[in-house]
Amino acid sequence: MTVAVALSGGADSLLALLLLRDAGENVFGVHARFLPEDGLPARLEELCGDLGVLLHVLDLRREFEELVVGPFVRAYQRGLTPNPCAACNPAMKFGLVLDRSLALGADRLATGHYAVLRSGALFRGRDAAKDQSYFLSMVPRQRLGRLLFPLGEWTKDVVRTELAARGLTPPAGRESQEICFIPGDYRDFLRARKTELSPPGPIALADGTVLGRHQGLWNHTLGQRKGLGVAYSEPLYVTGRDAATNTLVVGPRAETLTGGCRTAAPNLLADPSAWPGRVLVQTIYRQRPVPARVDLEGRGMTITFSEPRALPAPGQIAAVYSEEGRVLAGAVITAE
Numbered sequence: 001m002t003v004a005v006a007l008s009g010g011a012d013s014l015l016a017l018l019l020l021r022d023a024g025e026n027v028f029g030v031h032a033r034f035l036p037e038d039g040l041p042a043r044l045e046e047l048c049g050d051l052g053v054l055l056h057v058l059d060l061r062r063e064f065e066e067l068v069v070g071p072f073v074r075a076y077q078r079g080l081t082p083n084p085c086a087a088c089n090p091a092m093k094f095g096l097v098l099d100r101s102l103a104l105g106a107d108r109l110a111t112g113h114y115a116v117l118r119s120g121a122l123f124r125g126r127d128a129a130k131d132q133s134y135f136l137s138m139v140p141r142q143r144l145g146r147l148l149f150p151l152g153e154w155t156k157d158v159v160r161t162e163l164a165a166r167g168l169t170p171p172a173g174r175e176s177q178e179i180c181f182i183p184g185d186y187r188d189f190l191r192a193r194k195t196e197l198s199p200p201g202p203i204a205l206a207d208g209t210v211l212g213r214h215q216g217l218w219n220h221t222l223g224q225r226k227g228l229g230v231a232y233s234e235p236l237y238v239t240g241r242d243a244a245t246n247t248l249v250v251g252p253r254a255e256t257l258t259g260g261c262r263t264a265a266p267n268l269l270a271d272p273s274a275w276p277g278r279v280l281v282q283t284i285y286r287q288r289p290v291p292a293r294v295d296l297e298g299r300g301m302t303i304t305f306s307e308p309r310a311l312p313a314p315g316q317i318a319a320v321y322s323e324e325g326r327v328l329a330g331a332v333i334t335a336e
């Protein structure tokens, strides 16, 4: 089988390449340039040359800006908390990179994601601390059949040890950042792009009582406590960002919890008729999933948690799991 391995320059995809090659697959590398100029493609070329592996560098900078970074910035302008991986995985890695890899002669595309594929079904990766199935929940089902995740049963520690034992240092020389195109704080990134963002506005309780002013909704995150600059008889938290009135809604801790949320149309990875009776939902990466009722209504999902949860941020992903860790669906959260 011919396998294209998506090489980021990091440790995980490098080991994925070596494991597949050791297993006798016919491998080649594909590296996508998503970001402005850096020296990484040249360092990867050199490493692949040493390993005797062909590398294709795909220039996807324009597409990444159009399909990932632009929508990310516009979502902030609409008062959302976007998750760029929700757009990147289906559109870029398992969209354009997969298509180009198939066109280059690959039967499959492998990545260094920590997740397991079994008979076309997606499951959590074995390393609970690195499991990336949450982000993969937005990848269309028919695309999964073309993918391989060789590190699904591995733990990060063993990956590091294995590479060291082979005397290899990944050329990227860094662990991934939370958002790959933002090296520091997202607010500095938005300012640096001179993005037109929401202006100052009122800070108010849910009943409309105005307590102060904020410097732009985009500066604040749901559940935030520090840095509000308003005095009140009890600690206040951000409980909502009303883009229509440009109001930052604050309230006591109890109001940072909710019983459920709504989503946009889900990406279904298992037919709802075959879902188990009990499902779990996760609304942030690395969050403990909780049992929930999921109603597929119209074009979206209505999720009712079995216990109150921290307010899910519109723009983030809600991933639905079986108790065995199978991903049943993923969708973008639209509202509480």
Ligand SMILES: Nc1ncnc2c1ncn2[C@@H]1O[C@H](COP(=O)(O)OP(=O)(O)OP(=O)(O)O)[C@@H](O)[C@H]1O
Binding pocket: 005, 006, 007, 008, 009, 010, 011, 012, 013, 014, 030, 031, 032, 033, 034, 093, 110, 111, 112, 113, 175, 176, 180
């Ligand atoms: N620029 C890129 N070009 C090709 N593939 C990429 C690129 N960036 C990421 N990938 C693929 O997506 C996988 C997950 O990427 P992520 O940014 O989450 O890195 P990671 O889990 O730290 O993995 P790695 O150690 O390989 O960087 C990578 O293992 C790799 O297969």
